[in-house]
Amino acid sequence: MPFKYFGKINFTPYTKVEKFSEYLHKGKLMGSKCKKCGETYFPPRADCLKCMDDKFEWVEYSGKGTLHSFTTIHAAPKGFEDIVPYTLGIVDLKEGGRLISWIGDIPQKEIKIGMSVKVVPRIFEEIPEIKLYYTIEKP
Amino acid sequence: MKVGIVGIGHGKFGNRSDATVQELAFEPFKEAIEDTNNLRREDIEALIVGSVPEYHMQRSLPGVVAEYVGMNPKSTWLTEAACASGSAAIRTAYMAIKSGVHDIVAVIGVQKMRELSTEEILALMGRVGDVQWESIFGTTFPGYYALYANRHMYEFGTTKEQMALVAVKNHFYGSMNPYAFFQKQVTKEKVLGSDEVAFPVNVFDCCANADGAACVILTNEKHAKKFNDTPIWIEGIGSASSQMSLLRRPNLVEIPSAVEAAKQAYKQAGVKPSDISVADVHDCFTIAEIMAYENLGFCDRGKGGKFIEEKQSYIDGKTPVNVDGGLKAKGHPVGATGVSMTTEIVKQIRGEAGKRQVSDAEIGLTHNVGGIGQYTFVHILRR
Numbered sequence: 001m002p003f004k005y006f007g008k009i010n011f012t013p014y015t016k017v018e019k020f021s022e023y024l025h026k027g028k029l030m031g032s033k034c035k036k037c038g039e040t041y042f043p044p045r046a047d048c049l050k051c052m053d054d055k056f057e058w059v060e061y062s063g064k065g066t067l068h069s070f071t072t073i074h075a076a077p078k079g080f081e082d083i084v085p086y087t088l089g090i091v092d093l094k095e096g097g098r099l100i101s102w103i104g105d106i107p108q109k110e111i112k113i114g115m116s117v118k119v120v121p122r123i124f125e126e127i128p129e130i131k132l133y134y135t136i137e138k139p
Numbered sequence: 140m141k142v143g144i145v146g147i148g149h150g151k152f153g154n155r156s157d158a159t160v161q162e163l164a165f166e167p168f169k170e171a172i173e174d175t176n177n178l179r180r181e182d183i184e185a186l187i188v189g190s191v192p193e194y195h196m197q198r199s200l201p202g203v204v205a206e207y208v209g210m211n212p213k214s215t216w217l218t219e220a221a222c223a224s225g226s227a228a229i230r231t232a233y234m235a236i237k238s239g240v241h242d243i244v245a246v247i248g249v250q251k252m253r254e255l256s257t258e259e260i261l262a263l264m265g266r267v268g269d270v271q272w273e274s275i276f277g278t279t280f281p282g283y284y285a286l287y288a289n290r291h292m293y294e295f296g297t298t299k300e301q302m303a304l305v306a307v308k309n310h311f312y313g314s315m316n317p318y319a320f321f322q323k324q325v326t327k328e329k330v331l332g333s334d335e336v337a338f339p340v341n342v343f344d345c346c347a348n349a350d351g352a353a354c355v356i357l358t359n360e361k362h363a364k365k366f367n368d369t370p371i372w373i374e375g376i377g378s379a380s381s382q383m384s385l386l387r388r389p390n391l392v393e394i395p396s397a398v399e400a401a402k403q404a405y406k407q408a409g410v411k412p413s414d415i416s417v418a419d420v421h422d423c424f425t426i427a428e429i430m431a432y433e434n435l436g437f438c439d440r441g442k443g444g445k446f447i448e449e450k451q452s453y454i455d456g457k458t459p460v461n462v463d464g465g466l467k468a469k470g471h472p473v474g475a476t477g478v479s480m481t482t483e484i485v486k487q488i489r490g491e492a493g494k495r496q497v498s499d500a501e502i503g504l505t506h507n508v509g510g511i512g513q514y515t516f517v518h519i520l521r522r
Contacts, residue, residue, distance in 0.1 A: 007275025015271065043272040043386060069293070069391055071285035072338040073277060077262035080277035088276055090286060090385065098386040100273050113293040133276070 001025045005130045009079045016046030019058065024121045024132045029063050031097060032056040042097025063119040064139065065091040070103060070111055089136045091117055104135035142236045143363040143370035144355050144520070146171040146178060147482040152351035152470040153320040160195055160251040161207035164188075167354035167482075168208045168247055175356060175366040183356065184241040185214040189228030189248040190474030191221060193263060196254060204247060214241075221267055222423065223509030224248065225353070225477025226516035232357050233376055242362055248478030249352035260348055267510040269384035281345055281424065283385065283511040285337040288426040290391040292339070295441035297429060299339050303330035304447045305425035306343050309461050313468020315494045318479075320349050320470030330425075344425040349470025353478035355485070371485045374502075375408030375519030377401060381512050392441075394512035397434040401506070401517045405436075408502075408519040412436035415458055415519075416500040417487045419480035421508040422465040428452075431506055432460070435517070454497055462487075462495045477507035477516065484520050 001022035004013035023030040032044035036053035042061060047054050070089040073080075080086070087103040089111070099119060103111060118139045124131040148170030150163055172178060186208070188201040197203055205215040220227035225248030232244040252260060264280040291297045307327050313319040330343035356366075363370035379399035382388050389395060405411065412435060420435065422428035429443035437458045438446040446452060452460035463469065463483040466476060484503035486492045492500075505518045 008277065010275060011266065011270040043269075043384075069286040069290040071282050071289060071340075072335070073279060073282050074334070074338075075257070075261060075279065075281065075336045076277055077265045077279050078258045079262065081258070083277070086277060088278065088282060088286070090391070100278065100386060101276055113289060 006132050008124070008131060008133065017044045020044055021132055023058065024134070025123070027121045029061045029119055029121055029134065030058045031061050031095070033059045040096055042093055042095070042099060061093055061095050064094040065117055065119065067111070067113055067115050067117050067136070068092045068098065069113055072108070087111065089117070091119060091136055099134070101134050101136050104137040106138055141360045141372050142233050142357055143360070143372045144357055144481070144485050145363055145367035145370050146175040146356035147485050148174060148354040149318050149479060149482050150352045151318055152349045152472060152475070154253055155251065155350035156253065160197055160200065160249060161203045163251060163350060163352040164204045164247045164249045165208050167352050168245065171245065171354040171356050176368065178356065178366045180209060183210065183213065183243050183245045185235060185244045186210045187228045187232050187244060187246045188215065188217050189225040189246060189478060190217060190250055191219060191224055192217065194250060194252050194255060204249065220514040221509035222421070222471065222473045223477055223507040223514045223516050224474040225479070226505065226507035226518065227477070227509070227514070229355065229357070229477065229481060229518065230376060230378055230516060233373055236357060236359050243356065243358045245354060245356050246478060247352060247354045248475035250472035250474040251350045252348040252472060253350050257348070269386070272386060273384060279337060280511070281340045282337040284424040284426055285340040286385065287391055287430065288339050291426060291430065294392050295444065297444035299331060300327065301444035301448055302344055302425040302429065303327045305422060305428045306330045306467055308447065308453060309422060309465040309467035312462045312495055313464025316464045316469065319464045319468045320347055321468045340424055340426070346423050346466035346471040349472045351470065351472035351475045351479070353475045353482050355478055355481050369489050369522065371488050371520050371522060373518055374521045375404035375410070375517070377403030377407070377517040378515070379403070380514055383513055385511065393430060393434050394508060394515060396512055396515035397431065397506065397508060397517070400515040401435045404517040404519045408521070410502055410519060414502055415504045416502050417459045417462065417484065417497040418504040418506065419463065419465070419483050420460055420506040422461055422467050423471060423508070425467070427508065428460065428465065435504070435506055454495070459497045462497060477505065480505040480507060481518065488520060488522050
């Protein structure tokens with residue numbers, strides 16, 4: 001499962017962490033862990049920021065977290081016009097690290113910074129090609 | 140040996156579909172030479188262009204600019220740091236002069252953005268965030284600042300009204316600036332009633348994409364007095380970076396590179412935030428100016444909203460900020476902005492700002508942020 005399948009539009013088809021998309025396809029949210037110093041990363045990194053070692057292993061994240069901030073986009077960039085308005089959230093993951101994604105099933109009025117959320121791996125079903133992503137939903 | 144500014148020039152910002160990018164660059168370059176005492180174009184040893192290349196159809200901009208302004212065969216190159224490219228170019232000029240490689244250097248900040256559609260610009264700018272993990276969800280520049288704004292509101296109780304007051308102030312001063320894109324005042328109600336771009340950021344919380352150019356000529360202490368009776372010295376030159384991705388930042392209520400660059404600049408110049416007579420800060424969005432007050436130490440962290448509410452950034456306030464209209468009213472031709480800020484601060488310190496003059500302006504500051512805070516340059520200028 002090449003990394004090019006990750007995202008509505010993918011800008012980075014080649015990466016040392018391409019297995020991320022393979023796991024996501026199987027419904028798993030994975031981060032990376034430095035084999036030398038044990039530092040963990042989400043989003044995953046192939047090279048450790050702390051000790052600069054380049055050997056890492058995959059660790060599964062629960063997807064649990066809290067909402068750090070959010071916004072609703074009305075003026076979309078090229079390639080996203082068909083889905084406006086869409087709400088983006090930043091999540092502080094329980095195991096550390098953050099991610100940004102679309103807020104899924106939470107009604108606009110109920111979205112509050114600091115609320116508990118969960119991140120759910122998903123596949124775009126509306127389009128024939130495989131496009132993987134994740135959404136932010138109620139726990 | 141100190142480095143000082145001996146010539147400034149500023150073209151009209153706005154929709155400049157009347158000119159090519161090199162024609163835009165020519166206007167402030169000519170004005171900057173005329174602003175000096177008898178400096179000849181031949182005296183300039185190098186031309187540094189501050190610009191973001193991907194907005195132009197013309198590739199490799201310094202080539203066409205150097206030819207059109209008549210700088211061949213002198214040395215020329217580009218400096219890029221997103222929306223801080225202009226200040227990055229000034230830093231490069233400072234280093235070239237300080238090192239003794241060149242004595243006299245011209246910096247032209249120039250950008251022609253309106254060759255592209257708003258959607259294309261939104262996509263380009265959205266990719267100033269991390270493209271691997273963020274842009275794939277359709278992030279935009281206003282969207283990123285909206286994420287800052289919501290978090291700032293959550294932690295400190297900042298309000299949309301306070302954000303709107305920044306726009307009101309900057310359009311008030313912009314109405315007195317003949318170089319500004321927008322020279323009309325706006326009301327708080329108009330800002331709050333304008334369309335939402337990315338909640339809680341409205342159209343009137345955003346600066347506008349614009350075309351434009353500005354120029355400064357710099358030299359060392361040995362030559363400065365020859366070319367200008369009042370050279371304005373660069374006394375502090377801070378520069379720092381923050382994580383490309385908001386996901387790796389320590390928090391979303393400040394710009395770490397701005398805090399660090401300001402610290403460096405104050406230390407080098409030997410001054411405190413309260414010593415600053417006038418500042419031009421990077422108000423690409425109204426929340427950005429509120430964070431700038433805090434990051435530069437004009438007020439405590441979290442008190443930026445109150446600072447504008449109390450009109451402390453007006454000419455009669457504690458620290459006048461963006462009394463040229465800021466990016467908000469002038470428009471934001473990204474490569475030109477940092478150079479434009481510098482020309483305004485030079486004018487203020489020289490006492491040439493007319494109706495917008497801050498009385499006894501002695502020490503001025505520019506704060507130019509690139510991207511969503513990845514780069515910040517803070518320069519402190521003094522008579």
